[in-house]
Amino acid sequence: MAFKQTRLRVPHGIGPTKENRRIRSCSSSRRRRGRRGRKRMESQLNFNIENSFDSCYSYCARQALDELPHSFTITDPSISGHPIVFASKGFLKVFGYTKDEVVGKNGRVFQGPKTDRKSVMEIREAIREERSMQINLLNYRKDGTPFWMLFHLSPVFSKQDGRVIHFVGVQVPISPPRRPRWLASGVVRNGANMCEEVDRVCGNTNIMFGSCRREVCSDTPVELSRVLALESVLDDSSRERHSLPGAGILSSSLNISLGRIKQSFVLTDPHLPDMPIVYASDAFLRLTGYARNEVLGHNCRFLSGADTDFSTLYQIKESIQTEQACTVRILNYRKDKSSFWNYLHMSPVRNASGKVAYFVGVQIEEGCKNQDRNGLCPEMRHCSVVGAVKVAVRSLSMGAGPSRS
Amino acid sequence: MVTVKQVEDDNLVSKGAIPEQLKCPRFCFRDIRIPLYRFSSQSLLDDSPFEGHVCIPEDEQSALDSLLLAQWEDKMWKGVLRYDVTTSEIKVIFGRRKFIAQLNERLGMDYVPKPEPDKICGQGNLSEFQWTKHQEEFLFYVASGEMAIPELIPSAAMPDGAVLIIINEIPVEYGHVFLVPCGPDSLAQVLDTKSLEMVARFAVEINNCSFRLFYDCPTAGTSHRYFEACYFPSPLPVELTPVDTFFHERRRGMRISAVTDFPIKTLLFESNKKFKRMVEVLVEICCQLQEKSIPYNLLISDCGKKIFLFLQMQNMANSGTLSAWECGGYFLFQSRSEFDQATEETMLNKLRDVSLDDEGFQVVKELCCSIADKFAA
Numbered sequence: 001m002a003f004k005q006t007r008l009r010v011p012h013g014i015g016p017t018k019e020n021r022r023i024r025s026c027s028s029s030r031r032r033r034g035r036r037g038r039k040r041m042e043s044q045l046n047f048n049i050e051n052s053f054d055s056c057y058s059y060c061a062r063q064a065l066d067e068l069p070h071s072f073t074i075t076d077p078s079i080s081g082h083p084i085v086f087a088s089k090g091f092l093k094v095f096g097y098t099k100d101e102v103v104g105k106n107g108r109v110f111q112g113p114k115t116d117r118k119s120v121m122e123i124r125e126a127i128r129e130e131r132s133m134q135i136n137l138l139n140y141r142k143d144g145t146p147f148w149m150l151f152h153l154s155p156v157f158s159k160q161d162g163r164v165i166h167f168v169g170v171q172v173p174i175s176p177p178r179r180p181r182w183l184a185s186g187v188v189r190n191g192a193n194m195c196e197e198v199d200r201v202c203g204n205t206n207i208m209f210g211s212c213r214r215e216v217c218s219d220t221p222v223e224l225s226r227v228l229a230l231e232s233v234l235d236d237s238s239r240e241r242h243s244l245p246g247a248g249i250l251s252s253s254l255n256i257s258l259g260r261i262k263q264s265f266v267l268t269d270p271h272l273p274d275m276p277i278v279y280a281s282d283a284f285l286r287l288t289g290y291a292r293n294e295v296l297g298h299n300c301r302f303l304s305g306a307d308t309d310f311s312t313l314y315q316i317k318e319s320i321q322t323e324q325a326c327t328v329r330i331l332n333y334r335k336d337k338s339s340f341w342n343y344l345h346m347s348p349v350r351n352a353s354g355k356v357a358y359f360v361g362v363q364i365e366e367g368c369k370n371q372d373r374n375g376l377c378p379e380m381r382h383c384s385v386v387g388a389v390k391v392a393v394r395s396l397s398m399g400a401g402p403s404r405s
Numbered sequence: 406m407v408t409v410k411q412v413e414d415d416n417l418v419s420k421g422a423i424p425e426q427l428k429c430p431r432f433c434f435r436d437i438r439i440p441l442y443r444f445s446s447q448s449l450l451d452d453s454p455f456e457g458h459v460c461i462p463e464d465e466q467s468a469l470d471s472l473l474l475a476q477w478e479d480k481m482w483k484g485v486l487r488y489d490v491t492t493s494e495i496k497v498i499f500g501r502r503k504f505i506a507q508l509n510e511r512l513g514m515d516y517v518p519k520p521e522p523d524k525i526c527g528q529g530n531l532s533e534f535q536w537t538k539h540q541e542e543f544l545f546y547v548a549s550g551e552m553a554i555p556e557l558i559p560s561a562a563m564p565d566g567a568v569l570i571i572i573n574e575i576p577v578e579y580g581h582v583f584l585v586p587c588g589p590d591s592l593a594q595v596l597d598t599k600s601l602e603m604v605a606r607f608a609v610e611i612n613n614c615s616f617r618l619f620y621d622c623p624t625a626g627t628s629h630r631y632f633e634a635c636y637f638p639s640p641l642p643v644e645l646t647p648v649d650t651f652f653h654e655r656r657r658g659m660r661i662s663a664v665t666d667f668p669i670k671t672l673l674f675e676s677n678k679k680f681k682r683m684v685e686v687l688v689e690i691c692c693q694l695q696e697k698s699i700p701y702n703l704l705i706s707d708c709g710k711k712i713f714l715f716l717q718m719q720n721m722a723n724s725g726t727l728s729a730w731e732c733g734g735y736f737l738f739q740s741r742s743e744f745d746q747a748t749e750e751t752m753l754n755k756l757r758d759v760s761l762d763d764e765g766f767q768v769v770k771e772l773c774c775s776i777a778d779k780f781a782a
Contacts, residue, residue, distance in 0.1 A: 354495075390579055
């Protein structure tokens with residue numbers, strides 16, 4: 001097994017030292033915290049979902065949206081599972097669900113056996129590329145009845161840093177289209193007004209209209225444009241997408257892919273000054289006791305403390321500089337100042353250009369009964385996280401046309 | 406300086422324990438103990454709608470996905486692979502179809518002809534050296550199971566009807582593995598229902614949209630049947646192309662479509678229910694294609710929900726066929742100049758040149774309908 005040799009710092013085996021006591025009590029209390037920890041994890045997720053809307057928009061925005069009768073949802077790609085964080089009254093009425101049954105779920109729960117897989121893939125691609133799109137889609141109500149709808153998806157960009165903070169999905173029921181998978185580009189004949197309205201609120205010239213007027217209910221285009229106007233309620237002037245997202249901002253699709261990995265890990269960007277954390281998994285936040293906004297943008301050194309071994313830190317630094325993977329055991333500290341032994345694995349992660357885009361650090365807390373649902377040993381768990389991250393990052397910055405060197 | 410003690414964990418392939426049987430020319434590699442993943446007892450034979458595995462939530466990495474990625478990354482770190490495929494640049498070729506190109510200079514350097522599984526499986530005459538060389542490439546077995554949920558056994562000998570997962574040391578993309586069905590008829594040249602079912606099940610359980618499975622029809626010289634799989638970073642061009650359904654079995658939900666406007670003739674098989682029937686139909690079609698000397702490739706994508714069948718020109722010599730990922734629109738280039746000068750037009754021509762012609766395609770479509778009807782009756 002080709003592990004690098006590490007200098008193992010072991011607490012004194014003799015007698016209960018202050019450090020020993022701290023570590024031991026930490027381990028046993030964390031075991032007890034198991035069930036409570038899971039409940040806390042759920043409530044943290046619920047908090048994130050509830051907070052997602054309110055932290056970005058004013059109270060008046062929520063009121064205004066509540067008054068609109070049409071069917072639409074707002075989803076948050078930065079929360080694991082890309083869940084719905086807001087569902088309009090019209091949506092609940094059309095689908096037959098209550099608010100609590102919908103908020104927190106991903107849009108796929110409304111799909112069913114006859115939903116066209118290719119359409120689902122196209123929606124997924126649009127999310128990945130952070131662009132608007134429109135498509136005919138078959139969805140299912142709560143009572144299981146299927147119905148066709150014209151689905152319009154649009155990203156909402158933050159004014160401050162240009163990243164995608166939400167996606168808005170609008171659902172307009174239509175009569176069954178004769179050719180369900182037909183996606184034509186072109187202008188809805190209802191007229192220039194509609195296009196202008198859509199262009200104005202979405203600021204995006206890439207809109208594809210999924211059906212011709214004949215197949216859509218007569219007042220649907222008007223209805224659609226009115227609903228799209230809701231985007232102006234959210235943020236009127238932030239339609240300008242910066243050509244490159246701000247430093248350290250991850251695309252929403254990468255966020256979604258990384259959200260599937262349930263272990264503790266962080267992604268750091270070596271191209272930014274001081275190599276800050278650009279992604280932290282929920283499990284990492286639970287392990288260290290920090291909130292997401294306290295770790296994003298900071299270098300990992302805040303995890304080190306008084307008794308952290310310098311030579312281990314140096315080893316990590318050297319591996320980063322030589323773009324190599326390494327595995328170490330390092331003493332880290334949580335927000336509440338308690339310490340734990342971190343079985344850490346770091347690895348460079350490359351994007352489509354073949355060059356290193358990020359480093360991934362996977363943390364396993366030693367000494368505790370680490371429950372791994374998949375039955376893998378710690379070294380394998382390190383590797384499974386690294387592999388999943390590598391697959392997710394591999395498609396980033398995939399340019400078109402002549403290659404950049 | 407204290408060294409890290411390597412705990413002999415059953416999850417890791419144990420080295421150095423070469424079984425006695427290796428010394429004799431005819432050996433059985435059943436004694437190699439590696440992890441075994443057993444599917445749950447819920448099989449694809451059910452009438453229930455095939456919407457993906459009910460136990461695995463889509464917003465979480467599945468156990469099989471974790472296992473495969475973990476083993477692959479581990480082998481990469483141990484130096485089993487010839488090169489790090491993530492250092493190969495990839496790009497989308499400018500054009501409507503979004504063909505994907507990869508610059509892989511290492512592929513040419515120490516290229517070894519492909520059918521490695523020939524040397525590994527079955528009762529061939531393998532020297533001890535070849536055997537120990539290949540042992541580290543074995544990742545794990547996959548087999549059907551009896552429990553309600555999938556099981557991972559850290560170390561086991563090969564069970565009956567298992568599929569052996571072997572790492573490909575010259576990968577095309579991250580996670581490139583061979584899936585080798587090992588059974589009594591594993592030396593048969595022809596695709597069979599059980600193998601296709603097992604690998605399709607594998608794709609379903611991986612539950613990762615980046616994961617694709619491939620099968621190239623056997624050419625002269627390969628003595629063993631195997632599949633390949635890897636993780637592709639983005640959709641393959643064929644997956645984005647519209648289709649035209651010409652066979653739709655309402656009650657049983659099997660649907661056969663022709664991929665329209667794609668340079669190589671391609672059929673798409675999908676089924677909501679009675680997946681096993683679709684597999685049987687597909688296998689029968691492939692047998693007939695083989696009899697007619699029509700080379701074909703399979704691509705399983707979208708977590709097992711879609712199976713593409715690529716049809717190449719009738720070729721008595723059975724040489725110079727494309728691999729399944731090339732048919733799908735993913736091309737490898739060995740030199741920087743070729744990579745930089747690749748255009749959509751050259752890729753289109755490459756595919757058109759090997760494609761079955763319109764007349765042949767019509768015959769195959771009719772063949773599909775008649776076989777599907779026969780099974781439906």
